[in-house]
Amino acid sequence: MAPEGQKVSLTGIKPTGDAHLGNYIGAIRPALEMASRFESLYFIADYHALTSVRDRAQMTSWTRSVAATWITLGLDPKQTIFYRQSDVPEVFELQWVLSCVTGKGLMNRAHAYKAARDRNAEAGLADLDAGINMGLFSYPVLMAVDILIMSADVVPVGKDQVQHVEYAADIAGSFNHLFGDVFSLKIPEAVTPPGESGRVLPGLDGRKMSKSYQNTIPLFAPEARLRKLVRSIKSDSTPVEAPKDPDSSAAFHLYENFAAPEDVAEMRRRLEAGGTGWGELKNALFEELNTQLAPLRKRYDDLMAPDSEIDAILAEGAQRARERARPVLAGVRRAVGVDGL
Ligand code: ADP
Ligand code: TRP
Helix, strand or coil: CCCCCCCEEEEEECCCCCCEHHHHHHHHHHHHHHHCCCEEEEEECHHHHCCCCCCHHHHHHHHHHHHHHHHHCCCCCCCEEEEEHHHCCHHHHHHHHHHCCCCHHHHHCCHHHHHHHHHHHHCCCCCCCCCCCHHHHCHHHHHHHHHHHCCCCEEECCHHHHHHHHHHHHHHHHHHHHHCCCCCCCCCEEECCCCHHHHCCECCCCCECCHHHCCCCECCCCHHHHHHHHHCCCCCCCCCCCCCCHHHCHHHHHHHHHCCHHHHHHHHHHHHHCCCCHHHHHHHHHHHHHHHHHHHHHHHHHHHCCCCCHHHHHHHHHHHHHHHHHHHHHHHHHHHCCCCC
């Protein structure tokens, strides 16, 4: 058992595409670091992905890809309970119960829903809810369930998910207020990576790296594609000789998160002095990424094969996750009065 024994770290990643450098820096790397200090539960949030994925082949392949990514990057399934959300039906039963104690107004203020409405407004649509399904609207309730059903203390996520983690505490409070202290009074805490650039890793176009913007660098892209993607990172046209502001550059922010601190300091000095072009920075970034990721590609590809050990790992994880979820759900059923007549 982990040294901080009773403390539980939990996080989920949606299978909405192949995992990318931003997922690694924002969620996977900190979560793996925490797995040695906390009791850890990490999962694939496939029913969250269903709000947008509408293709069986994509759902299955991305689910496998997210699982293979975690294992490749060092998740030890003996140490961590690693499971697929949809394998734990207790989660969905609790989701209904918690929906019944969650104010609709809280969901109206959730940022993912608000952003979807803003996009409709920008597009000039009269119906601001056009194209928004109930799954997206009630997304934060399902996320609260993920957290509460496993009694998580800390939730390593990127900054964009902090509001959702705060909602979990609100929703637990509403339930307890109505039905008694069923959920432990601990407030789940979002843990985001430290530092300005660590918070949100930029993508190829300088915006947040995100599958939704199609501006990602996938973690296990083959070498030639990795090189091509790194070369395509947006940069300005400052001439090679001119001094440059490293902090204005997406490539530099990426470099900062992967290279050794002394190499980052040296690169900063050279860019600021002038005489070093953005192309040179991108070459250094490619070399750094490729050195770190090349040895992992084969392992990832092996795990992606249909008969790999992934299936057995997830089956075992599902069993262990359900064992934890069952008593929590039983307590909730008892509290609301649906456990017998
Ligand atoms: P995406 O935006 O690509 O769809 P997800 O929403 O699936 O990514 O995010 C999975 C996890 O990775 C979350 O904890 C999220 O905060 C983190 N994450 C995603 N993109 C980034 C990024 N560019 N920088 C830092 N963390 C990120
Ligand atoms: N909503 C998270 C995301 O988009 C994924 C997620 C689902 C999650 N359930 C969770 C993260 C519970 C942490 C805890 O990235």
